[in-house]
Amino acid sequence: xxxxxxxxxxxxxxxxxxxxxxxxxxxxxxxxxxxxxxxxxxxxxxxxxxxxxxxxxxxxxxxxxxxxxxxxxxxxxxxxxxxxxxxxxxxxxxxxxxxxxxxxxxxxxxxxxxxxxxxxxxxxxxxxxxxxxxxxxxxxxxxxxxxxxxxxxxxxxxxxxxxxxxxxxxxxxxxxxxxxxxxxxxxxxxxxxxxxxxxxxxxxxxxxxxxxxxxxxxxxxxxxxxxxxxxxxxxxxxxxxxxxxxxxxxxxxxxxxxxxxxxxxxxxxxxxxxxxxxxxxxxxxxxxxxxxxxxxxxxxxxxxxx
Numbered sequence: 001x002x003x004x005x006x007x008x009x010x011x012x013x014x015x016x017x018x019x020x021x022x023x024x025x026x027x028x029x030x031x032x033x034x035x036x037x038x039x040x041x042x043x044x045x046x047x048x049x050x051x052x053x054x055x056x057x058x059x060x061x062x063x064x065x066x067x068x069x070x071x072x073x074x075x076x077x078x079x080x081x082x083x084x085x086x087x088x089x090x091x092x093x094x095x096x097x098x099x100x101x102x103x104x105x106x107x108x109x110x111x112x113x114x115x116x117x118x119x120x121x122x123x124x125x126x127x128x129x130x131x132x133x134x135x136x137x138x139x140x141x142x143x144x145x146x147x148x149x150x151x152x153x154x155x156x157x158x159x160x161x162x163x164x165x166x167x168x169x170x171x172x173x174x175x176x177x178x179x180x181x182x183x184x185x186x187x188x189x190x191x192x193x194x195x196x197x198x199x200x201x202x203x204x205x206x207x208x209x210x211x212x213x214x215x216x217x218x219x220x221x222x223x224x225x226x227x228x229x230x231x232x233x234x235x236x237x238x239x240x241x242x243x244x245x246x247x248x249x250x251x252x253x254x255x256x257x258x259x260x261x262x263x264x265x266x267x268x269x270x271x272x273x274x275x276x277x278x279x280x281x282x283x284x285x286x287x288x289x290x291x292x293x294x295x296x297x298x299x300x301x302x303x304x305x306x
Contacts, residue, residue: 001019001020001021001022001096001097001098002017002018002019002096002097002282003017003018003019003020003060003095003096003097004016004017004018004060004061004095004096004282004283004285005018005058005059005060005061005095006047006057006058006059006061007057007058008057009047009048009049009054009057009059010047010048010049011044011047011048012044012047012285012286012287012289012290012293013286014047015047015061015095015285015286015289017283018058022098023098023100024071024073025071025072025073025076025100026073026074026100027073027074027075027076028073028074028075028076028102028103028104029073029076029100029101029102029103030069030071030072030073030076030079030085030100030101030103030106031069031070031071031072031073031098031099031100031101032065032067032068032069032070032085032087032098032099032100032101033067033068033069033070033097033098034065034066034067034094034096034097034098034099034305035066035067035068035115035116035119035304035305036065036066036067036114036115036116036117036118036119036120036302036303036304036305037062037064037065037066037094037095037119037282037302037303037305038062038063038064038065038094038119038120038121038122038123038124038300038301038302038303039062039064039280039285039288039289039291039292039300039301039302039303040063040064040123040124040152040292040300041292041293042063042091042123043061043062043063043289043292044061044289044292044293046059046061046091046092047059047061047289055091055092059092060092060093060094060095060096061092061094061095061285061289062089062092062093062094062095062096063088063089063090063091063092063093063094063122063123063253064086064088064094064119064120064121064122064123064124064302065086065087065089065094065099065101065119065122066084066085066086066087066109066115066116066118066119066122067084067085067099067115067305068082068083068084068085069081069082069083069085070082070098073103076103078103079103079106083108084108084109084115084118085101085106085107085108085109086106086107086108086109086110086115086118086119086121086122086260086264087101087105087106087107087122087255087257087260088105088122088123088126088253088255088256088260089101089102089105089255090105090255091123095282095285095303097282097305102255103257104255104256104257105255105256105257105260106257106260107257107258107260107261107263107264108261108264109264110263110264110267110268111268112267112268113267113274116276116279116302116303116304117274117276117302118274119302119303120152120274120275120276120299120300120302121156121260121263121267121274122260123253124152124153124155124156124300125156125160125260125263125272126253126254126255126256126259126260126263127153127231127251127253128153128154128156128157128160128207129160129259129262129263130251130253130254130256130259131157131207131229131231131249131251132144132157132160132161132164132205132207132229133160133164137205138164139160139161139164139165139166139205140164140165140166141165141166141167142161142166142167142204142205143166143167143168143169143202143203143204143205144157144161144166144167144168144169144203144204144205144206144207145168145169145170145171145203145205145206145207145218145221145222146158146161146168146169146170146171146185146207146209147170147171147191147206147207147208147209147210147218148171148172148209148210149168149170149171149172149176149180149183149185149188150170150172150173150176150179150180150298151209151297151298152297152299152300153209153231154170154172154180154207154209155183155275155298155299155300156272157207157209158170158180158183158184158185159183159184159266159271159272159273160266160272161184162183162184162185162271163266163269163271163272167186168184168185168186168187169185169186169187169188169189169203170185170187170188170189171188171189171190171191171218172188172189172190173190173192173296174190174193176188176298177190179298183273191217191218201221202223203221203222203223203226204222204223204226204227205222205226205227205228205229206218206219206221206222206226206227206228206229207229207231208228208229208230208231209231211230219243219246219248222246223246224244224245224246225245225246226246226247227246227247227248227249228246228247228248228249229248229249229251230248230249230250230251231251274299274300275298275299275300276299276300276301276302277291277297277298277299277300277301278291278301278302279301279302279303279304280301280302280303280304281303281304281306282303282304282305282306284303285303288301288302288303
């Protein structure tokens with residue numbers, strides 16, 4: 001089978017296509033014939049060799065996959081060959097024609113989505129879900145400010161909050177304002193060109209997807225007793241921090257098949273829609289990473305595997 005990986009750190013040009021033997025699933029695992037792969041900024045950040053903790057080489061990027069089960073390991077129940085699956089296997093390993101995944105990290109792909117569309121969801125949807133809902137918080141009636149609402153995680157987060165009965169304000173460029181409103185946002189503001197204070201007040205939860213909520217003044221909009229969820233906060237950001245009565249949490253996404261099943265239900269109900277920014281053939285993974293590095297992406301970039 002073909003696998004895309006880097007034998008040394010650097011830019012997308014370090015990626016090569018290698019031929020490796022297909023592995024058999026171990027206990028608790030299923031093997032997927034991969035049909036779609038999500039591309040995320042963490043892919044090129046790990047590849048750069050500048051991450052706080054360096055991954056081992058050779059490095060296979062990829063934290064989003066969707067495909068078809070073609071082998072089942074011992075002790076796995078509920079899965080059969082031919083089942084359509086989407087999964088977040090971890091932050092690495094997805095750029096491959098075949099992958100072994102823990103069965104507990106997998107869910108049946110949402111009905112009505114092609115594999116490449118399903119592959120755009122796991123990492124970003126789990127990031128938003130675990131940040132907003134993992135502690136059992138009820139979002140009904142709460143005011144949530146999503147910082148960078150047009151990006152991969154932001155696109156999903158806006159829709160999850162609306163599906164759960166919350167009110168959403170989002171930050172986005174003027175060019176993306178109409179798009180973010182189409183996702184269900186009640187208000188959209190470009191914090192770089194106008195003050196957010198007059199548009200977003202009494203915020204219960206700030207979902208910070210940029211990492212500059214204190215510097216930009218967004219943190220101060222959260223009312224006492226509210227929460228800041230740091231998805232992007234830098235390696236030095238504490239796991240839990242309290243400032244002026246506002247508690248901040250740093251969230252690290254984890255594989256979770258049960259949560260993916262709940263996310264699939266939202267998709268099938270029409271409450272969560274997928275936005276694909278661009279699709280690249282599997283061998284053009286380096287080009288896909290360059291597009292991601294350029295920024296200003298609305299939704300997700302995906303790789304299609306023949």
